[in-house]
Amino acid sequence: MSNVKKITGMRLFLPIFCMVLVMAVNILYDVASGNFALNFFTISIRNGVLYGRLIDILNRGSEIAILAIGMTLVVSASAGTDISVGSVMSLAASFCCMLLAGYGVSSTTDLAMPLIAGVLGGILLACVCGAFNGFLVAYLNVQPMVATLILYSAARAIGLLLCNNLIVYVREDSFKTIGGYLGFIPTPIVIAAVCVVIVAVILKKTALGLYIQSVGINKRASRIAGLNSSRIIFLCYVVCGLGAGIAGVVAASRISSADSNNIGLNYELDAILSVALGGNSLGGGKFNLAGSIIGAYTIQAITTTLYALGVSSDVAPVYKAIIVIIIVTIQAPPFKAYMKKRSAKKALAKGGAAA
Amino acid sequence: MDNNVVLTMRGITMTFPGVKALDGVDFTLRKGEIHALMGENGAGKSTLIKCLTGINAFEAGEIHVDGINGPVVNHSTLDAQKKGISTVYQEVNLCPNLSVAENLFIGREPKTKLGTIDWKAMVKRSEQIMKDLDMNIDVTQNLEEYSLALQQMIAIARAVDMDCKVLILDEPTSSLDDHEVEKLFKLMNQLKDKGVGIIFVTHFLEQVYAVCDRITVLRNGQLVGEYPIADLPRVKLVAAMMGKDFDDLAAIKSEESPTFTDADLLIDAKGLSHKGTIKPFDLQIHKGEVVGLTGLLGSGRSELARVIYGADKNQTGTLKVKGTEAKIGAPIDAMNLGMGLLPDDRKAEGIIGDLSVRENIILALQAKRGIFKLLPMKEQIELADKYIEMLQIKTASRETLIKQLSGGNQQKVILARWLATDPDFLILDEPTRGIDVGTKTEIQKLVLKLAKEGKGLIFISSEIEEMLRTCTKMAVLRDGQKVGEITESLTQETVMKAIAGGGANE
Ligand SMILES: Nc1ncnc2c1ncn2[C@@H]1O[C@H](COP(=O)(O)OP(=O)(O)OP(=O)(O)O)[C@@H](O)[C@H]1O
Numbered sequence A: 001m002s003n004v005k006k007i008t009g010m011r012l013f014l015p016i017f018c019m020v021l022v023m024a025v026n027i028l029y030d031v032a033s034g035n036f037a038l039n040f041f042t043i044s045i046r047n048g049v050l051y052g053r054l055i056d057i058l059n060r061g062s063e064i065a066i067l068a069i070g071m072t073l074v075v076s077a078s079a080g081t082d083i084s085v086g087s088v089m090s091l092a093a094s095f096c097c098m099l100l101a102g103y104g105v106s107s108t109t110d111l112a113m114p115l116i117a118g119v120l121g122g123i124l125l126a127c128v129c130g131a132f133n134g135f136l137v138a139y140l141n142v143q144p145m146v147a148t149l150i151l152y153s154a155a156r157a158i159g160l161l162l163c164n165n166l167i168v169y170v171r172e173d174s175f176k177t178i179g180g181y182l183g184f185i186p187t188p189i190v191i192a193a194v195c196v197v198i199v200a201v202i203l204k205k206t207a208l209g210l211y212i213q214s215v216g217i218n219k220r221a222s223r224i225a226g227l228n229s230s231r232i233i234f235l236c237y238v239v240c241g242l243g244a245g246i247a248g249v250v251a252a253s254r255i256s257s258a259d260s261n262n263i264g265l266n267y268e269l270d271a272i273l274s275v276a277l278g279g280n281s282l283g284g285g286k287f288n289l290a291g292s293i294i295g296a297y298t299i300q301a302i303t304t305t306l307y308a309l310g311v312s313s314d315v316a317p318v319y320k321a322i323i324v325i326i327i328v329t330i331q332a333p334p335f336k337a338y339m340k341k342r343s344a345k346k347a348l349a350k351g352g353a354a355a
Numbered sequence B: 001m002d003n004n005v006v007l008t009m010r011g012i013t014m015t016f017p018g019v020k021a022l023d024g025v026d027f028t029l030r031k032g033e034i035h036a037l038m039g040e041n042g043a044g045k046s047t048l049i050k051c052l053t054g055i056n057a058f059e060a061g062e063i064h065v066d067g068i069n070g071p072v073v074n075h076s077t078l079d080a081q082k083k084g085i086s087t088v089y090q091e092v093n094l095c096p097n098l099s100v101a102e103n104l105f106i107g108r109e110p111k112t113k114l115g116t117i118d119w120k121a122m123v124k125r126s127e128q129i130m131k132d133l134d135m136n137i138d139v140t141q142n143l144e145e146y147s148l149a150l151q152q153m154i155a156i157a158r159a160v161d162m163d164c165k166v167l168i169l170d171e172p173t174s175s176l177d178d179h180e181v182e183k184l185f186k187l188m189n190q191l192k193d194k195g196v197g198i199i200f201v202t203h204f205l206e207q208v209y210a211v212c213d214r215i216t217v218l219r220n221g222q223l224v225g226e227y228p229i230a231d232l233p234r235v236k237l238v239a240a241m242m243g244k245d246f247d248d249l250a251a252i253k254s255e256e257s258p259t260f261t262d263a264d265l266l267i268d269a270k271g272l273s274h275k276g277t278i279k280p281f282d283l284q285i286h287k288g289e290v291v292g293l294t295g296l297l298g299s300g301r302s303e304l305a306r307v308i309y310g311a312d313k314n315q316t317g318t319l320k321v322k323g324t325e326a327k328i329g330a331p332i333d334a335m336n337l338g339m340g341l342l343p344d345d346r347k348a349e350g351i352i353g354d355l356s357v358r359e360n361i362i363l364a365l366q367a368k369r370g371i372f373k374l375l376p377m378k379e380q381i382e383l384a385d386k387y388i389e390m391l392q393i394k395t396a397s398r399e400t401l402i403k404q405l406s407g408g409n410q411q412k413v414i415l416a417r418w419l420a421t422d423p424d425f426l427i428l429d430e431p432t433r434g435i436d437v438g439t440k441t442e443i444q445k446l447v448l449k450l451a452k453e454g455k456g457l458i459f460i461s462s463e464i465e466e467m468l469r470t471c472t473k474m475a476v477l478r479d480g481q482k483v484g485e486i487t488e489s490l491t492q493e494t495v496m497k498a499i500a501g502g503g504a505n506e
């Protein structure tokens, strides 16, 4: 009994629990449809690259994972969410493709400038977007939701303008590699892993994590204790923009084009959901990066599973919504208090019986 | 139940992870009595109160309230409220971004015939309530516009305005000055005459003897005893709380007054000010000097200190630190010049509630070192353990969240945070707020020790007595202006006179 409590009380319990649940559903599905029971976990090599449902989830989940990093920091420091990340992804993709193809060109097979310049350009513009959000939130004290609403609605349109209202195709191999394969491993997996490792190392080796949490918990007290609260909040938004930029470039490379209206569509929701699923309070303060990352892949697993189960992409959001409701309820204080009271009552009843 | 008794608690037991906060505590409150609940920091006073009002769920024991059959278990403050138990908690827990009027009537708003909130009536009644307490403030302003002391008065006004049989005041006077305290005592006596039973928690012993009829003492979560006030003189009370004899009034300061030369000048402020809070002032502080800032509430004591530290931005004049002119844009600049500020509002500006005791202690030192020089965990642990030991911080472990500590122990953690930065110049704004008698003396001694080591200090306290014990010089403030300094013959009398507005080098 007390062991069960210990496990359920753990910070990573929620995301891991959800992940296990998704796996269980997959196994049940495979068994029911007469496939090999562990189909989900099977990894093979086909056409010289890794293949399998698990690999697919890791691959497809890369963008959400990268977004989840920045979103975790933003939520922690400012007790608000950045709802512009999906649109900023699209903007970064558009700008990157525009740079690579040249303004006004709708399709190209060679690059108008070095790949690295185009990619960095896209990412840099996303950082500027992050800085804009950060400035509004940190220095002008605008509510995060309102501040990021501006780019949420504007970024996609700006991207379209940059591309002269075209869907720009960049059909060039080196660009395709970003969303394709590095040897036999899908490149996005590598990119996401690198991002996660870099941020994790920074958090481990510097006081950034302490600063962000401190500011998120009590901004005024943090300032008195010598922290530059506004600058830290600003920085988190820039990092979030950076992540959106990287994710945008990856997404564009996957389809060799900058489809302004579809790249990153609804990704902000997945990113926010990852943070919540990771056991982080959306009220700011303490955060848990590992949780968010697991959360991100769990969401991708849910999406992939739904598709595997034959749910159409139009209805999938309904299932996700149900999952959100459950998660939010589990985390809600009244529910927690209720569970605590129940277990206390049980303990009391037990104690009473023993006496 | 004795028909004179309004509340009995029997065998109340409650455990937090790692701490037995209450162990079979009994408490009895009679009609029309003011009952002091005393004990050291972390003795379990607030916990006992929270068990009564339903914030904490107790594991064993029974509560009986006059007029209600059978044992009572409250589930929330509102629940307790309905049973006639009105509470002012230790930490002001009103809504800073609501108006004073809204705060006074939250949860019991006057309604119009249509069932909507009757704003006009609310404002009018709020104004009346404030007037009855001699407080002329704009009740439509947000609560956060007002000082902590005023907020505390508003919290009290709210509790008192509700019809109750039991009124609980958990350290209501911690940020009030003598004048407000007097008003509060008058109010308490009126309620007492009406037959209300009042539970009064405080660390100011004089206040206990000024109003209380009976004392219950707790120690380490256990009941020491219940005494009529006459049976428990001050020394005995202190001994009961601490479990040993202790003279909290013994002189600690050496008699001769030290002299300072210009070479020792640490802080030299000329014409500093912040619009709306403090008018231009001059102040000099030397190495080894403890300067007290005194004045009525709202006189600008805290505000003066905040300008020096850069918590509020200075707008005029110049500040020299150790002889060189200093530009301070934010607290971190002041910290890099060797300053520290222990703010008076612990909850809003002191604790980082969801961080551990260790993290709270090292925070300022870490900020000073910079983001890239993370203190090694080993060093953090050593620092935390050192101050937990030195200041006798009562905590289940160094990794306990600071918000789970008792009020006085939270205060000690914030003090530790500043000691850890080893400042040359430390501003202590109400450093002993909510701290028990024994530790209070320890902190006063610590202040003198720091001064002896050559540090300069500003000491702000609502208790003149306490400043007299530590300060070498006092600056007097009135209406946001420094009106004088007292350097010689520091006595209760001269200081009181200066505060009220007569004499003192004006
Ligand atoms: N929420 C909590 N979680 C864990 N422990 C707690 C919590 N609240 C209080 N405690 C512990 O319970 C004990 C009693 O605390 P309590 O707040 O009742 O003390 P107190 O007598 O009011 O002290 P003070 O004079 O400092 O206000 C302390 O050891 C404290 O650390």
Ligand SMILES: [Mg+2]
Pocket (backbone or CB within 6 Å): B045, B046, B047, B090, B170, B406, B407, B408
């Ligand atoms: Mg208390």
